Amino acid sequence: MGNPKQKWTSEEEEALRAGVAKHGTGKWKNIQKDPEFNHFLYSRSNIDLKDKWRNMSVSANGQGPREKSRTPKAKINTDSPATPLPIAQAPGSSALVVVDPASTDAIMDDSSKCLLDGKTVSKYNAMIYEALSTLKDPNGSDTSAIVSFIEKRHEVPQNFRRLLSSRLRRLVAQEKLEKVQNCYRLRREVLYGTKGPIPKPKEIRPRLSQINSYLGGTLEEAAVAAAYKVAEAENKSFVAAEAVKEAERVAKMAEEADAFLQLAKEIYDKCSRGEVVMVA
DNA sequence: TTTGGGGCTATAC
DNA sequence: GTATAGCCCCAAA
Structure with missing residues (x-):
């Protein structure tokens, strides 16, 4: 002092x-x-x-400042430190709700908003994860329930239901979702990033504090945000792979168009010289 | 060694 | 007197 x-x-x-x-x-x-x-x-x-x-x-x-530290010396509740x-x-x-003083600058304050700028696919995946993790139906949620949930929170196109069905099927195929009868639910490893048993709260607390610090949200929101990130990364990878395929396809088309142009030129030249051209 | 948490105390009001 | 903020101490990992 x-x-x-x-x-x-x-x-x-x-x-x-x-x-x-x-x-x-x-x-x-x-x-x-x-x-x-x-x-x-x-x-x-x-x-x-x-x-x-x-x-x-x-x-x-x-x-008030550090309310807990101003409590009496006796440690009354040792069960919940x-x-x-x-x-x-x-x-x-x-x-x-975790209130993070840094949330006003470098930290995103709404994990869903920050993905709305991304690819439509990522956006839909995020909406699906948000819906399923909020609805938390142990038997899964059917398409109507998911659509209804998302429509309440986001602006969606008219054909959204069809698009959503397609995304749901794809996520099931990618083993990100489970389909039980006509209902969908999140797979455990999507939420917890592991195929092992769900970690106990005590075990995840240190990471949770970090996650909360970054996201300024609840455990559930942190889990959803993590799922968003996984989905986003996967979709970026998928989009990149599709882009490569598309580039290859366009290159092939260009090659074919070139060959066609060459052929057309030859035909035109021959015709110009009065030759007879046979086209198979 | 680093971190979390409780506590003390100077300062401002 | 009270609230706030800076610092110290200690236990736990």
């Missing part, structure tokens, strides 16, 4: 936000050592970063 308090400057705060956006929360040492931010953070320790992030988080959350995440309960909902 001997040293005077060193107030954080806006540059330092910006550097911290950028560092968290780049490395994720909890990587304070990495952020502190990162040459990109070290210019601003050289006078701060990793502990300072952690403390500042904690303060920034609770401020952005609209709650305080989480480092600035978490608030959404009113009327059981979903946890």
Whole structure:
């Protein structure tokens, strides 16, 4: 306590936000050592970063500062340890909403919006994942339910139902979805990125904090966002492969057109000279 | 060694 | 007196 308090400057705060956006929360040492931010953070320790992030988080959350740390010394509830995440309960909902102070700049605030600019296929896949993960029907959701869910949230073309059916079939073929009778549901590995057992919440918590930090969303939203990313990557790969095929097809057509042009020229020349041309 | 979390205290209002 | 923010300490991984 001997040293005077060193107030954080806006540059330092910006550097911290950028560092968290780049490395994720909890990587304070990495952020502190990162040459990109070290210019601003050289006078701060990793502990300072952690403390500042904690303060920034609770401020952005609209709650009192570090309410938990001001609770009595006695550790009353050891069953549910305080989480480092600035978490608030959404009113009327059981979903946890993570308020991330960095969400205003480098971090996407709505995972679905950021994909709407992508390929239509990716967009539809994202809509499907969103619908299925929200509907969460253990027996799966039928096409009508999915269409109805998506129509409520997104603008869709008139022939959307047909397009959706096609996407659903494709996702089933790609083993991203399961089809049970006429209903579709998400495969477990799409949500959790593994074919093994679903990890226990305690096991995924560290990753969850990072995911939440990046996405500013709930566990469910994080899972959906991850699924979006997988679908997007796969579709990009698919689009790239299709583009290669298309390029090859166009090249072949150009070659054929060239040959045709050559033939036409020859015929024209022969005709010009009064020769008789036989065309098979 | 690094991180998360609890706690203390200076400062501003 | 209260709220806030910076810093310190300690346990756990």
